[in-house]
Amino acid sequence: MPNTIKKRSQKAGLPPGTLVHVGEQKSEKTHITILDYDEDRVVEKELTGVEECLLLKARPTVTWINVAGLHQIEVLEKLNECFGLHPLVLEDILNTTQRPKIEDFGEYIYIVLKMLYLPGPGQEAVTEQVSLILGPNYLISFQESAGDVFDPIRERIRNGKGRIRKLGADYLAHALLDAIVDHYFIILEKLGEDVEDLEETLTNNPTPRTMQAIHQLKRKMIFLRKSVWPLREVVGSLERGESPLIQQSTGIYLRDIYDHIIQVIDNIETFRDMLSGMIDIYLSSISNRMNEIMKVLTIIATIFIPLTFIVGLYGMNFKYMPELEWHWGYPLVLLLMLGVAVFMLFYFKRKKWL
Numbered sequence: 001m002p003n004t005i006k007k008r009s010q011k012a013g014l015p016p017g018t019l020v021h022v023g024e025q026k027s028e029k030t031h032i033t034i035l036d037y038d039e040d041r042v043v044e045k046e047l048t049g050v051e052e053c054l055l056l057k058a059r060p061t062v063t064w065i066n067v068a069g070l071h072q073i074e075v076l077e078k079l080n081e082c083f084g085l086h087p088l089v090l091e092d093i094l095n096t097t098q099r100p101k102i103e104d105f106g107e108y109i110y111i112v113l114k115m116l117y118l119p120g121p122g123q124e125a126v127t128e129q130v131s132l133i134l135g136p137n138y139l140i141s142f143q144e145s146a147g148d149v150f151d152p153i154r155e156r157i158r159n160g161k162g163r164i165r166k167l168g169a170d171y172l173a174h175a176l177l178d179a180i181v182d183h184y185f186i187i188l189e190k191l192g193e194d195v196e197d198l199e200e201t202l203t204n205n206p207t208p209r210t211m212q213a214i215h216q217l218k219r220k221m222i223f224l225r226k227s228v229w230p231l232r233e234v235v236g237s238l239e240r241g242e243s244p245l246i247q248q249s250t251g252i253y254l255r256d257i258y259d260h261i262i263q264v265i266d267n268i269e270t271f272r273d274m275l276s277g278m279i280d281i282y283l284s285s286i287s288n289r290m291n292e293i294m295k296v297l298t299i300i301a302t303i304f305i306p307l308t309f310i311v312g313l314y315g316m317n318f319k320y321m322p323e324l325e326w327h328w329g330y331p332l333v334l335l336l337m338l339g340v341a342v343f344m345l346f347y348f349k350r351k352k353w354l
Contacts, residue, residue, distance in 0.1 A: 016087075016088060016091070018091065019073045019076070019077070019087075019090055019091060019094055020073075020091075020094060020095075021070055021071045021073060021094045021096075022094065022095045022096055022097060023070070023095070023096030023097065023129070023144065024096075024144070026069070026128065026144045026145035028069075029069060029072070030067060030068065030069035030070070030071070030072040030075045031046060031067075031068045031069060031146060032046065032047040032065065032066070032067050032068075032075070032079075033045070033046045033047070033065075033066045033068075034046075034047060034063060034064065034065050034066070035063075035064040035066075035154065035157055036059065036061050036062070036063045036064075037061060037062055037064075037157055037165055038060075038061040038062065038165065039160075039165050039166050041061075042157060042158055042160075042165075044154075044158070047065075059137070060137060061137065062137055062138070062139075062165075062168060062169050062172060063137065063138040063139070063169075064138070064139050064141070064157075064169075064172055065079075065138065065139070065140045065141070066140075066141045066143070066150075067079070067140065067141065067142045067143070068143055068144075068145060068146040068148075069144070069145065069146075070093065070094055070096070070142060070143075070144055073094065076090055076093065076094070076142075077090075079140070083108070083133070083135070083138075083140065084107075085108075085133065086105060089103070089105075089110050089133070092110070092112060092131070093112075093131045093142050096128070096129040096144060097129075098112045098129060098131075099112075099226070099230050100112060100113040100114060100227065100230040100231045100233075100234050101230065101233075101234060102233075102234045102237050102238060104241065104243055107135065107136075108133050108134060108135045108245070109132075109133075109134040109238075109243060109245055109246075110131070110132070110133055110134075111131070111132040111134065111173070111177075111234060111238075112129065112130070112131045112132075113129075113130055113132075113177070113180060113227070113231055113234065114127055114128070114129060114130070114180075114227035114231075115127065115128055115129070115130045115143070115148065115149060115180050115183070116180075116183060116184065116187050116224075116227070117147075117148075117149045117183045117186070117187075118183075118186060118187070118190065119147065125187050125190070125220075126147065127223075127227075128143055128144040128145060129143070129144060130142065130143050130148075130176075130180065131143075132173055132176065132177075134169060134170065134173045134245055135169065135245070136169070136245060137168065137169055138169055139169045139172050139173055139176075141176065149179045149180060149182075149183045150176060150179055152179065153172075153175050153176065153179055156175075167247075167249070167250070168247060169245075170245055170246045170247055170250045171247075171250050171253070174250055174253045174254060174257065177235065177254075177257055178253070178256075178257050178260075181231075181257055181260050181261060181264065182260070184224070184228060184260075184264045185260075185263075185264065187224070188224075188264065188267050188268070188271070191217065191220060191221070191224075191271060192267075192271065194213075194217060195217065195271055195274055195275065198210065198213055198214060198217070198278060199274075199278065201213075202278055202281055202282060202285070206282050206285050206286065210282060211279075211282055214275055214278050214279055214282065217271075217275055218272070218275050218276075221268055221271055221272045221275065224268050225265075225268050225269075225272070228261060228264050228265055228268065229265060231261055232258065232261045232262065232265065235254055235257050235258045235261060236258055238254050239251050239254040239255055239258060295353070299348060299353065299354065302344065303341050303344050303345070306340050306344075307337050307340060307341065310333065310336065310337055310340070311337075314333060
């Protein structure tokens with residue numbers, strides 16, 4: 001998971017619409033790929049020049065343009081010349097600290113959200129910002145690097161599976177949103193396993209590392225909540241909106257995504273409550289362990305108090321002490337001390353202090 005706060009000092013004092021890339025450079029070069037399709041044909045290629053996008057815009061087919069890599073600002077400026085995007089939209093695309101949101105500009109809809117996925121078994125989750133520009137017959141997606149969760153959608157387009165090639169760009173936008181939300185569940189499954197492991201460790205043998213693991217999981221849950229909670233408003237606005245770019249038939253599928261987001265939010269809140277409870281359990285277990293240690297030490301000290309008194313009494317240097325000349329005095333005193341210790345242990349046991 002990334003840091004919660006990223007540096008934005010380089011944008012301080014600049015006028016609105018100034019194009020400055022905020023975030024980490026995750027690719028060496030910006031790559032632009034297209035999938036141009038209808039019900040009968042599919043064209044897939046990597047663009048060598050941004051100017052080719054202008055020819056694709058006029059086609060009646062659905063055109064999906066994917067831009068991987070945001071640090072080359074001149075590429076985005078040329079793309080803006082083709083599609084006439086607002087300068088503030090380009091500024092938001094380059095700012096990878098955006099909160100998920102939606103803006104309707106009439107001719108197109110701008111959507112920004114967070115994409116999270118696991119690159120491989122045992123690896124940490126990767127997160128990046130994804131921006132979508134939905135037009136009448138095109139969709140432009142901007143992401144920070146080449147890796148994403150959209151390969152199954154590309155396969156469906158190539159093979160003509162499902163209804164994606166029979167419907168418009170709005171259904172393609174739904175498919176991308178659905179893929180991102182589905183991977184939230186995969187991330188939550190992994191975090192759920194970590195929470196269960198922490199619970200077992202907390203029950204058996206809590207250590208300071210356990211507390212560190214709890215805080216790390218809480219940070220991840222905070223980031224997930226910041227990524228998912230606003231997305232509910234985004235999808236809800238898409239579903240309830242009256243934009244002609246969203247067909248009525250697509251609204252049903254958007255409601256399904258909305259339900260999935262609610263489930264993700266419920267799971268996140270459940271895990272957050274569990275982690276908060278784990279902190280209390282950890283502190284209680286540490287306190288109980290300390291109390292047990294203090295109880296044992298107190299019992300030992302209490303047993304030795306009368307023994308110390310007896311030893312101190314017979315350690316006084318008076319000449320005329322009555323028992324000093326007894327032949328069996330020493331073993332009798334030892335037996336007396338042993339008897340006192342046994343009696344006190346029996347008394348503590350009966351009082352259930354042991």
